[in-house]
Amino acid sequence: MSTASELQNTEHLTGGHAHIHRDDVGAKLGMWLFLFTEVLLFGGMFLLYMAYRLEYTFEFQISAKELDMALGTVNTLILLTSSLTMALSIAAIQRNKKTLSLIFIIATISLALAFLVNKYFEWSAKFHHGIYPGATELAEKSNGEIIFFGLYYAMTGLHGLHVLIGIVVLLFMLVFVARNKITADNYMKLENSGLYWHLVDLIWIFLFPLFYLLH
């Protein structure tokens, strides 16, 4: 069996132009499987959130009022826009428009950085008010409030880490596109990076109303 297929492969390789085997659907399926493990990771945290929110409904509502709704909204708009530029960068490379694709990748990275800068200011303000894990001021609050801010830091923190990883991945994609490693005929790396980036956006779509819009 294997020798027969090997023979076929050799024949195929020697037969014509150099053909490198590529499985685009397989690559994408693999990426989706990875994304499902990410969904499980965050899903577990959303489960905790649900259980504690049912137990400490009132405390969750007071705590949420301390979060900066305006900054959260701005970050939502930033991430949604970055998802658009990500999708457009793939659309551009599919049409063989390298420069346009590069511009859209740079735009996506810039928006991701803007998101993290906002996050920095948001967290700094919280730290300033003595709300951070292990703070004595926070420890004096009720159990429900401590749990709310614990979940807030764990979930938005893990999400922020994903944004940071996304930036690194997109920097690689930027180099790949610039060096013609990603082209109109071979853009699965960019496509899969896009899937990852959209997942980061998806998680924020749920984090935002559950933490910032609770009144």
Next chain:
Amino acid sequence: MATDKNEHEKSHLIGYGTYVLSWLALLSLAILTVAVAGLDLGNFTLFTALLIAAIKSALVIMIFMHIKYDEPIFKVFLAIALLVLVIVFVLMGFDVFYR
């Protein structure tokens, strides 16, 4: 085979306009969810917020993540993953409610 596939993909490239329209819809929904949060809908507050989040997710998954245009196997995978998530949440909900 590879060229066949590329031809196949090129035949239904998603236009820039589709993405821009989805983005506009997403922005509108984001603003809507903030506006609705200001209202006092009682028990429906969480439901409304999650409903809007679900619509936004569907837009992102279908258009931006190309699930609408992908082979059926991707839809099957996604459906199974979402089903598992729903089962876990429903079971946990029962456990917390009837404790």
